[in-house]
Amino acid sequence: MSAVGAARAVARVELARIVRDRTGMAFIVVLPVLVIIVIGSSIGSVSGSARIGVLDLDRTTASSVLIDDLDTSDHLEVVLVDDLESLTVDVRLDRIRLGVVIPAGHADRLAAGTTSEIELVLDPSRATAAAARNSVAGVVDRHAAVVAATAFAADLTGADPDTVTRAAGEIAADVAPVRVETEDVGTGGIDAGSPFSYPAAANLVLFTFINTLAVGGALVESRRLGVTRRMLAGPVSPSAVIGGYAASRFLVAIGQGLLVIVAGALLFDVEWGSPVAVALLVITFSIVAAAVGVLVGAVARTPEQTQSIGIPVGIAMGMLGGALWPLQFVPDWLRQLGHITPHAWAMDGWVTVVFENGGVRDIAVELAVLTIYGLVVAAFAVAGLRRAVTRA
Numbered sequence: 001m002s003a004v005g006a007a008r009a010v011a012r013v014e015l016a017r018i019v020r021d022r023t024g025m026a027f028i029v030v031l032p033v034l035v036i037i038v039i040g041s042s043i044g045s046v047s048g049s050a051r052i053g054v055l056d057l058d059r060t061t062a063s064s065v066l067i068d069d070l071d072t073s074d075h076l077e078v079v080l081v082d083d084l085e086s087l088t089v090d091v092r093l094d095r096i097r098l099g100v101v102i103p104a105g106h107a108d109r110l111a112a113g114t115t116s117e118i119e120l121v122l123d124p125s126r127a128t129a130a131a132a133r134n135s136v137a138g139v140v141d142r143h144a145a146v147v148a149a150t151a152f153a154a155d156l157t158g159a160d161p162d163t164v165t166r167a168a169g170e171i172a173a174d175v176a177p178v179r180v181e182t183e184d185v186g187t188g189g190i191d192a193g194s195p196f197s198y199p200a201a202a203n204l205v206l207f208t209f210i211n212t213l214a215v216g217g218a219l220v221e222s223r224r225l226g227v228t229r230r231m232l233a234g235p236v237s238p239s240a241v242i243g244g245y246a247a248s249r250f251l252v253a254i255g256q257g258l259l260v261i262v263a264g265a266l267l268f269d270v271e272w273g274s275p276v277a278v279a280l281l282v283i284t285f286s287i288v289a290a291a292v293g294v295l296v297g298a299v300a301r302t303p304e305q306t307q308s309i310g311i312p313v314g315i316a317m318g319m320l321g322g323a324l325w326p327l328q329f330v331p332d333w334l335r336q337l338g339h340i341t342p343h344a345w346a347m348d349g350w351v352t353v354v355f356e357n358g359g360v361r362d363i364a365v366e367l368a369v370l371t372i373y374g375l376v377v378a379a380f381a382v383a384g385l386r387r388a389v390t391r392a
Contacts, residue, residue, distance in 0.1 A: 006237070010244020011251065017218045018252060027214065028256055032207040033263050036199045050132035053081040053096040053121075062107035062147075066118075069143045070100065075135040084121075091121050097132040098122035110147050196268035198326065201350035204260040205285065205343050206314065206323040212253045212289035213310030219245055219297030220306060223388060242385050246378075249293040253286035273353040277360050281349045284367050287374035288342045291381045298384035322347040345369045 054070065056063050071078040079096060081087045087099040099121030109116040118140055120133060154160065261278065264270035272278045293310075300306045318324050320334075321343020327335045338344040349366035352358035360367070 004240075004243075006240035007243035007247060010241055011247040014218060014222070014245060014248035015251060017222070018215050018248070028207070028211045028252070029259060032203045032256070032260055033267070035207075036196055036203050036260070036264065036268060050075060050097045050135060051077045051079060051095075052132060052136065053079050053087045053090050053099045055081045055084060055087050055099065055101045057104040058102050058106035060107035062110055063102045066102060066106075066140070066143050070136065070139050073135060073139050076132070076139070087121055091123060094123075098136070100136060110151070113151060196264060197270050197354050198351075200260060200264035200268060200270045201354055202318075202323045202347065204257055204264075204282075205321070205346045205350070206318040207260065208253050208256045208285060209289045209292070209317065209343065210311055210314035211256055212249055212286075212293040213296050213314055214307055215249065215252055215293065218303070219249075219294070219385075220300050220303050224302075238386060242382060245297070245385060246290060246294050246382070249297075250286055250290040253289040253293075254282065257282040257286060271354070273357055274359045277349075277353045277358065277363055280360060280367055281346065281353065281363065281370075284370035284374060285342065285346045288370055288377065291374050291378035294385055295377060295381035298381060298388045317341040317343050320344065326351075342370055342373045345373075 052070070054067055056067060067078060067080075070076050081090065081099065084101065087096075087101070090096045091099050101119035101121065103116065103119065106116045120136065122133060154163075261272060261282070265272065296306050296309055300309060315324075320338040321327075321341040322338060323343050327338055327344065327347065330338070335344075345366045349363040349370075352362050352366070356362070
């Protein structure tokens with residue numbers, strides 16, 4: 001049997017062992033799709049009108065105007081609530097995204113030129129609440145500007161504030177609104193069309209890495225059960241065994257990536273972008289994941305160690321590399337630190353391809369870094385695996 005044929009046979013045996021592990025296959029096939037659904041649904045629900053509860057403790061014309069301003073916002077749907085306890089319960093049960101409390105004495109404080117504080121009741125752990133809070137803050141800021149302008153005009157003219165407010169409303173109706181036009185700079189915009197786009201790309205990176213590390217346990221089990229020793233007893237060289245082990249991990253990584261891509265496109269309408277760029281990103285990151293998986297499988301002494309090493313390391317690198325949240329939301333120093341991981345370079349590539357319609361040239365740096373990263377780790381992995389195989 002040729003070395004290539006022997007390596008192919010070893011790879012088939014290893015893949016069969018991995019497929020027979022039902023728990024492992026659940027992590028590879030089911031879990032990534034479920035995570036995409038959960039995270040994508042949360043992000044998707046941020047869009048559209050947010051249902052908010054308003055508790056008016058002032059019950060004056062000024063508070064009614066503020067409620068009308070909130071209700072006329074394109075991003076908010078107002079529900080009036082009678083008491084604070086009901087408002088709090090509705091927020092906790094997610095019947096409304098957040099509560100707005102207009103305090104008693106609101107109108108008097110505005111008339112006196114002092115600050116009236118609007119209280120918000122929300123669950124800070126929900127991304128939807130944060131988005132609704134921004135919408136409410138925008139409406140309140142605009143309302144405050146109108147109140148300040150009305151007070152200034154009333155003080156300047158000596159007219160009644162209600163008269164000034166009505167006059168301002170009549171004038172505003174006849175004034176043409178200012179039109180704001182936006183233009184995307186670059187090859188595309190930041191909207192990839194589906195709220196599942198970023199979660200799909202992020203979970204492709206995260207689970208390709210974690211699951212490829214986790215299946216390193218099968219490599220340890222092969223050595224423990226003497227499978228590797230029996231292979232070497234036949235006409236199979238150590239190089240063929242190493243090649244078969246490495247090839248099986250690479251194929252697992254490729255399969256994980258393809259699964260997320262197909263599921264994202266068919267189930268979540270994710271538009272992945274340039275097929276060539278997508279293929280190269282999957283291949284280069286799979287090389288990295290396979291190399292790390294082989295390295296962990298070579299140094300671990302028990303299958304349990306591969307789990308205890310692979311999962312925490314994979315999650316930690318995913319956190320640093322933007323596979324759990326976008327890196328543009330973290331400080332510059334943390335973003336730079338994150339780029340010591342291959343995850344950050346892979347996510348940079350996916351953002352360029354999926355969100356900016358980039359091609360191979362646009363991600364050439366990311367592809368080069370991932371390739372170098374994979375080859376360097378592969379060199380250590382092969383050396384470690386050769387020692388492990390020859391000791392078996």
